[in-house]
Amino acid sequence: MTPKLLVCFAHGKESGPWGTKITYLAEVARQRGFDVMSPDYSHTMDPRQRLADLLALAPQADTLVLAGSSMGGYVSAQACAALRPAALFLMAPALYFPGFDEEPQQVPALCEVVHGWDDDIVPVERALRFAERHRAALHLLASDHSLNDRLPELGQVFGTLLDRAMKATTP
Template sequence: MNLVENLVVFAHGKESGPWGTKITHLAETARGRGFEVMSPDYSHTHDPRERVAQLLALAPTAKRLVLVGSSMGGYVSAQACATLKPQALFLMAPALYFTGWDEEPQGVPALCSVVHGWHDDIVPMERGLRFAKSNHATLHVLNSDHGLNDQLAALALLFGDFLDQVKTEIL
């Protein structure tokens, strides 16, 4: 079996699904840049650790593996880094540092970006800032809420630039 060249693996949030508005939009961006996409369905559980275990069981691999997570999916993607060893990590309003699932992610790749909304009333923007600071990640703060759905064009630009960086800097 041939190893996939470029793969983006999305992890959706607690209340959304694998092909919601944001993931569908960003998947188009990824495909347009030569990446295959995968978006597992985690909606059968609200337990973030079960979601991490599901992603690890899928064991996605590629020459260039990019994990992308939104909200609880941000936690899932970040926590999977130690095992999956992606080349890059892109998080949107990552649900990190909540009581009971507040461990610091390990193995975060050097190429890492966080996008958060100033008006996020679900995951405080300070959590995205904390993660970005701890991991020397690029941080983008948009004039938006938790869903970031009113910023799809900006997200696509940021994500497209991020994927361009993945393709030019890593291999």
Template sequence: MSVERLVCFAHGKESGPWGTKITRLAEVARARGFEVMSPDYSGTHDPHERVRILLDLAPRARHLVLVGSSMGGYVSAQACAALQPSALFLMAPALYFPHWEEEPEGIPEHCCVVHGWSDDIVPVDRAQRFAERHHAELHLLHSGHTLNDQLPILGFLLDRMLQRTLGG
């Protein structure tokens, strides 16, 4: 798929391609003039297989933005080296776990990480470690793993990133 502006979402391990967060954030992306895609990764819980699925889809755009939540954050971050997105937006990214602790490469300059202080699935220090290593914008919110209670701020942060990606 090759278009001018595209946001490609990657959902978490237990969620689906059009869950609460992705549905809301897709509205934000469309309002900013982006097309959206959200592949269904529910057929596998293997994060490496999910990365392969995304790379096989080969999303392309002049302004490609990868957005991932939890395991989808891992998928989006690991796909950066191959897909070379303009921006990366991660929510509670499941990074640095045993057997999938490799450091992502090719992280774009426009990178935002949002994590909940009370996340009981992915420790907050994973987001801090990634943000520090990649000089990413980091937002720590009073929330848990899903961040579903933070939809307005997630929408605001994604919209701001999309604006910056477009040079605005």
């Protein structure tokens, strides 16, 4: 049975499916009635293989939200063309790196990007480029790549996005 509301998380390159951010944000989603899933991609460091794995899972819902952190941001953004989510939430997305620099397609209008000014893994310019090209809301925080020190702000931005996604897809 297809769930009405679903958030599908994609974790970063070296983290796991239930790290600090995802665990925190999953609770934000559950409080709003969303089911949550967070596949384990730790078997591969290849972003294209992770994307293929997500597409093979083919998550579906009346209101699907994709959420990704770092390399998971790349995976979530690239999955938009196939999965057609109602909303996309990216945290320090690892976009535009040599070898996996293709532009995401069919990014939903409901799209929020959160990035840390002090990110030493993914340059903040990558988030700016994505946000400008896709007219996404961009939140720049005094934080590092993990953003773990800004969980309340992440939860607030994510919760607002989920609320908007529900309104946009509810008749």
